[in-house]
Amino acid sequence: MAFGADYNPEQWPKEVWKHDVELMREAGVNLVSVGIFSWALLEPEEGRYEFGWLDEVMDLLHANGIAVDLANASASPPPWFTVKYPDSAPVDANGVRQTHGSRQAFAACSPDYRRAAAALTTAIAQRYSSHPALAMWHIHNEYGCHNQPDFGPHAERGFREWLEARYGTIDALNDAWGTAFWSQHYYNWAEIMPPRHSGTHVNPTQQLDFARFSSDSLLECFEAEASIIRANSDKPVTTNFMGINMGLARPIDYWRWAPRMDIVSNDHYLMAEDPRNHQDLALVADLTRGWAQSNPWLLMEHSTSAVNWQQRNIAKSPGQMLRNSFQHLARGADGILFFQWRASRAGAEKYHSGMLPHAGRDTKVWREVVELGAALEKASEVAGSRVLADAALVFDTDARWAAELDSHPSVEAQPVRELREWHDALFRAGITTDVRQSTDDLSAYRLVVAPMLYLVTDDGAANLRRYVEGGGTLVLTYFSGIVDQNDRIIMDPIDGGGYPGAFRELLGIEVEEFFPLRAAEAVPLTEGACGRWSELGRTTTAEVLSRYKAGPTAGSPAITRNEVGAGHAYYVGTAPDSEALAGLLSRLLDDAGIESPRHAVEHPDLEVVRRTSDGGSWVFAINHGEDDARLALDGTELLSGSPTAGELTVPAGAVAVVRLS
Structure with missing residues (x-):
């Protein structure tokens, strides 16, 4: 059972690193993602790599029994890259070119970006493929979150090539797009543009095809980098999905992406002001399990408490972190990870919670992190099992x-x-x-x-x-x-x-x-x-x-x-x-012929999910309500180690996992 977080040691002095791994061991952390946003430090100028600090971190983590989900660092090109290759930056629908200063400042179809990302990936894969700390590979990070879709000249070229491959002839495209409407008939592929801002509604099929193309263009980036990794390493490869967030405005088709993953992983963050956000979590977890074809999956990111990007970043109430984590576990996750290990001191996400908060160890968050680590260890026997649904x-x-x-x-x-x-x-x-x-x-x-x-x-x-x-x-x-x-x-x-x-x-x-x-x-x-x-x-x-x-x-x-x-x-x-x-x-x-269970009426705030394998069956009971709930179950409750003797009581706000007799 994986437990950990994104770890960004490059944000902190070296003397902090040893303290970090000591606390990781105290919390039961066994997997951390490293190097996700480290391109600028790993490659200070084109073709010159500096891996010394990362070598130290990898060795330190291994010495303390902590495995690494190593990133290829392609998620955010450094400022020198955008300055050197200005047309590699994405362009919005109004023709405005973006620049560096945040993250993901690249166009998916930029040949310079693809070449540089491949070179970086090759260098990292060759250096660390045999490192004993390496457990898996983390390609990029949250593809398309901030640079999707791109409407620039590289996308224009790529879109035409994609359309020609899809339709074969310009006549077939005209028929599919209904271009007889509004005098939109095309006679040459070169006439076709991305659906940039226009006087009124742009051709809807053009918009739909551009969304498909945009998803596929980023998938090409993933596959190019993943193929380099796989040529050098036999460790599993993934990239972190973003749940239900990627609609027409930020198109990524995870159904097409998922078969390319060795392990499906996902990020999920509660919308704090949604009174039913625990149900939204359940939906996204069920969707992630669908992408994984019912196989176990990995929760790559969620938050210990508040995030930094909502209008009102409300902290999680006592016990909510545990409930959230066990909801994901109940619905098929075999690992619970957070963004991030240590709350940042600077940057745009400095108010995003971490496993180790600004206030340190004598805090609600840290105590709950340690409690969660212990609870996951006690429930680890469910790993590999599946969720069955009618x-x-x-x-x-x-x-x-x-x-x-x-x-x-x-x-x-x-x-x-x-x-x-x-x-x-x-x-x-x-x-x-x-x-x-x-x-x-x-x-x-x-x-x-x-x-x-x-x-x-x-x-x-x-x-x-x-x-x-x-x-x-x-x-x-x-x-x-x-x-x-x-x-x-x-x-x-x-x-x-x-x-x-x-x-x-x-x-x-x-x-x-x-x-x-x-x-x-x-x-x-x-x-x-x-x-x-x-x-x-x-x-x-x-x-x-x-x-x-x-x-x-x-x-x-x-x-x-x-x-x-x-x-x-x-x-x-x-x-x-x-x-x-x-x-x-x-x-x-x-x-x-489906029977609604009795607890749905008696305890409407009690979430009950079953995971099953050839070796046994486990029932997760998560009480989102303010009253204790009782459930008829015969087995052993794993978190307490106690037999249920036919009935399980789940206190208000608590979780339980029962191995059925």
Whole structure:
């Protein structure tokens, strides 16, 4: 079980280093990430490397039994590099070139950046591949967090090459992009530009393809550096993902990236003012487990307490660090790491918490860090086990990006919000949920919910139909199945056919017109109420479960159920309020044969997740509430070492891990 943090010894005098490793041993730290932002010190001028300080750090850590996740330091080129190669810096959509002074001041398609990053990676890999402290490799850091997408001349060239490889001919591109609209027809690849700022809405398929290209261009950077590492070392390679943050504005398709990782790793930070931020954590952990294909993964970064980049950086309450960490552990992580070991004294993140705070050892944070290290050691036997789930949410990157495009029926059609609301409903019902793609094998799940699957490929639509025909229970929500992979409306050019084009037959409905609601407007249903969205339509073969009771769509079906093969396909054509959604979910669970556990009713703030392996099964119980909770379990609680004798009591704010008998 990995436990540790980013370690930045170069920020501190050498006399601090020995003190650091002594405290690391006291806390139980066994893995630290080193060298992530060290390019400027490792290469003070092009081609001249200075590894002396890093040699000392690696040796010191090894001597104290602490393994290293060694970075190749390509995440942030030094100022001399940007000065020497000014066109290597990224350009925004308004044509403004960025400069150094923060981090990630490079354009992904810059040949100078790629050459320099490869040279640095080669030097580091050759020097440290056989070092006994080395446990794994950390390529770059949070790709695309601050320089994505780039609209500069290198991206312009790369985008054209990417498009030509994708479409083959300019005619195929014109057809895919619908360039007959607004006189946008192209006759030559050289006419195509990145979707820079223009007078009004830029071609949506051009925007979508540019997001795909931008993700792929950074993936090329990763693969180039990873291939150098792998040619010199057999240690596992990863880069840290950024959860659900990478939407259309900062496009990274982690579903495409994840198979290139030897270990999937992720960073997660609570939004402090979100009252349900523990559920957001659970969703992101479930999503990370999906990228890892249900294999164990690594939490590369989270915070011991406050961060520095939110409007109000609220410190974590006593016990919250432990609960957060064990949520990740419960949902598949085999390691818990933080940013960072020692809170910085200078720089933009000096108010970001660390394992060792500015106030030192006699602090809440340090005491909780030591407590967490001991707890992880006691729970270490769960490493290698997996999380099993009866339900899954479908979350395709392309569908998210396309739904986030401009000039849509309503700004309220937000795919991440829809995903989170459905996950929260399942979370409240005590149901552990996987997150998958529409093209994945879904046959193991009794219930699959696809919230706002706006864009869907033919393969994805066919796969969902097979799932239902095979006996599955599928839920599709409003604004799903509307466009194909090129963001073109799915319809018959002559007869139309209505929405949702990809799923009309499967759902047994036809929608003729969207009726988005005004801000804060609510519409009563025959079963509950709804907001944000309504539709005018009719059923063809589906059973109506709820209708709109008022407004221009009164009488139209809002929620339907269609029998297809051995399964059922539900359509939720609106955003039910929380009460209506809970009632609908209860019906869905009954239909799918999934029993909501008793604790979901008796102790709604108790999170319960099970991990299983051939060697045993463990139940994690995390109490987010203010009252003690009781759970019927027979086994041994690992943190206390006590048998449960049939019932486990989880005090308010506490965690427990039970090895089942």
